[in-house]
Amino acid sequence: MSTPEDALKNAEISKIDFAAFLDGSDKQAVADKILASFKTTGFVYLLNHGIHPEQVAKMFKVSKDFFAQSMDVKKLAPRPPSGSHHRGYSTLGLDNTELAFGANERFDCGSEGENDMVNIWLPDGMLPGFRESCMDFFAVCHEVTLNVLKALALGLGLDENYFDQYHTAKDNTMPLLYYPRWNLAHFVAQGECPGRMPAHSDFGSVTLLFQDEVAGLEVEDLAVPGSFRPVPPIPGALIVNTGDLMARWTNNMIKSTYHRVCAPPGSPNGMVPERYSIPYFCCPDFDTIVDCIPGTWDVERPKKYKPISLEPRYKLYSFFDEDPFYLAKAG
Numbered sequence: 001m002s003t004p005e006d007a008l009k010n011a012e013i014s015k016i017d018f019a020a021f022l023d024g025s026d027k028q029a030v031a032d033k034i035l036a037s038f039k040t041t042g043f044v045y046l047l048n049h050g051i052h053p054e055q056v057a058k059m060f061k062v063s064k065d066f067f068a069q070s071m072d073v074k075k076l077a078p079r080p081p082s083g084s085h086h087r088g089y090s091t092l093g094l095d096n097t098e099l100a101f102g103a104n105e106r107f108d109c110g111s112e113g114e115n116d117m118v119n120i121w122l123p124d125g126m127l128p129g130f131r132e133s134c135m136d137f138f139a140v141c142h143e144v145t146l147n148v149l150k151a152l153a154l155g156l157g158l159d160e161n162y163f164d165q166y167h168t169a170k171d172n173t174m175p176l177l178y179y180p181r182w183n184l185a186h187f188v189a190q191g192e193c194p195g196r197m198p199a200h201s202d203f204g205s206v207t208l209l210f211q212d213e214v215a216g217l218e219v220e221d222l223a224v225p226g227s228f229r230p231v232p233p234i235p236g237a238l239i240v241n242t243g244d245l246m247a248r249w250t251n252n253m254i255k256s257t258y259h260r261v262c263a264p265p266g267s268p269n270g271m272v273p274e275r276y277s278i279p280y281f282c283c284p285d286f287d288t289i290v291d292c293i294p295g296t297w298d299v300e301r302p303k304k305y306k307p308i309s310l311e312p313r314y315k316l317y318s319f320f321d322e323d324p325f326y327l328a329k330a331g
């Protein structure tokens with residue numbers, strides 16, 4: 001008989017066709033598959049997710065147009081220097097002429113309705129259509145996350161609308177990410193994972209990840225902690241992964257798996273090609289109390305975590321330093 005350990009050992013990132021969930025023809029079967037994959041790897045490739053490929057291509061074009069602007073222009077939408085406000089344009093390791101390890105540029109935006117995390121756009125008249133395109137894509141991604149959350153709820157044996165009540169405020173963040181072309185030698189000097197983004201887990205409930213055709217994303221193999229496997233781009237497929245809050249919510253039944261971005265294999269001419277990606281981080285409303293949900297705990301499986309409040313959001317990180325969830329992750 002196959003044990004949960006066997007399932008972990010054999011786990012690949014599943015490719016799951018979402019069509020039969022979206023058209024209602026076989027919801028439960030699709031939901032069960034998605035849940036199984038989140039339990040073993042924390043990741044799925046979602047096919048027929050409901051976003052038209054042209055819309056994704058258009059968003060990548062918009063992102064490229066933004067990053068192609070001069071640094072002087074991009075800095076007209078600066079991320080606040082305090083770092084607490086994750087909106088607007090910022091760079092990592094690009095302020096010096098010599099590119100630093102993991103150099104990237106990013107533009108973060110969120111729901112226009114939020115008043116204490118206001119979006120930071122370029123001045124009116126610059127790059128016309130940029131703001132509208134970002135907000136259109138943001139709205140489309142929100143719909144996809146709600147559908148994924150419905151599938152998760154169904155898989156968990158809950159009412160399919162269970163998570164809706166906690167995701168009404170769209171407290172979500174959509175960064176456009178740009179990793180510039182770079183000399184492989186700089187990457188190799190970094191050792192085992194010549195990196196673009198260090199290993200981390202995502203914070204919220206679910207993340208959508210759109211990546212271009214340049215590979216490099218890697219996900220920890222939970223059966224062999226510390227080892228990572230590539231998650232190459234599959235045309236038309238969307239990567240979806242579950243974050244720390246979903247792991248807490250489900251008493252760690254659903255995983256929040258470390259992932260990172262490395263130099264893609266076989267970079268030509270000693271140069272690592274530029275790469276664009278667009279994550280969409282879906283987070284529960286900030287007034288949510290995240291407590292292990294029914295069916296994920298009982299006498300034999302006591303709650304691993306105490307309930308947490310997401311308010312006040314800016315204090316979360318200091319709280320995390322003492323929290324068992326993060327202490328366990330830190331090993």
Ligand SMILES: O=C(O)CCC(=O)C(=O)O
Nearest residue numbers: 177202211217261277279
């Ligand atoms: O660029 C990528 O493919 C991954 C980005 C990511 O994991 C993140 O921003 O949390």
Ligand SMILES: [Fe+2]
Nearest residue numbers: 200201202259
């Ligand atoms: Fe991530």
